Amino acid sequence: MIYESKDIDDALLRGLKSNNYTRRIKSHFSAYGTGYDFSRFFIVEKDNEKLGVISQFNSSMMISSFEGREFDKDIISEMAGFVRMIKPEVIELENVYAQSLCDELDGEYKGDRRTEFEFVPKNVLPSLNVNELPKLDDVFSILKTCFPKLAQSYELWLTDTSHRVRRGLSQSFLLENYTTATIQYIVDGVALIGHVGTIPEERGKFHARQLLYWIGEKLTQDGFDVRLFARPHRVSYYEEIGFKERAVDLVLERKDTNG
Incomplete structure (x- = not known):
């Protein structure tokens, strides 16, 4: 059984497995709670036992299971029906279930592999002119040249990013006036x-490398583990900066919106 629930709280979410999908679910809840139509939460349950949580945030869906709980074949099949009803553009869930869910969706979604990286600090913070509190309009003016879909969503991006920044869930960085990076969640x-x-x-002048390394060192000094996701063919690029590969997962993308 999959049903929408407003009875979501920090105690419930603490029971989820420790992974990126759980952290994304927690970030949505911390930012918006359960009072918005664009941020909804669902419980996955079988035989009166809660197995996991699904977060639908705008056009994306995050799925994570509770510690000590697993999704069986019947649950994956039910999940596929739920996905067909909601029709998210992107689905992220534990890698052990991703291919099975993709298969159940029978060609409606494609799996795109990506690599998770973790920063390995050298404990040397380089001297760079990095603005840690930039104007978000300045950040967006760079991002719109890099991400065509984002360029068409200024108001949505600005509203969500500023909301998360105010709550300490996100932060943007600006190197000089030409390179930027944003923390998607903390x-x-x-x-x-x-x-x-x-x-x-x-581009081509190593600015992104410099900024990523600086962010890695700075946030490590501040007590955080620093992660990022990228396509598997970029492994060597991120290793040169100071990141190491942690895992590879499968992101499901709806075919009719991603070609």
């Missing part, structure tokens, strides 16, 4: 880097 001692971009005329 949850359970983990900071996840995303939306890294450089304006076209400054």
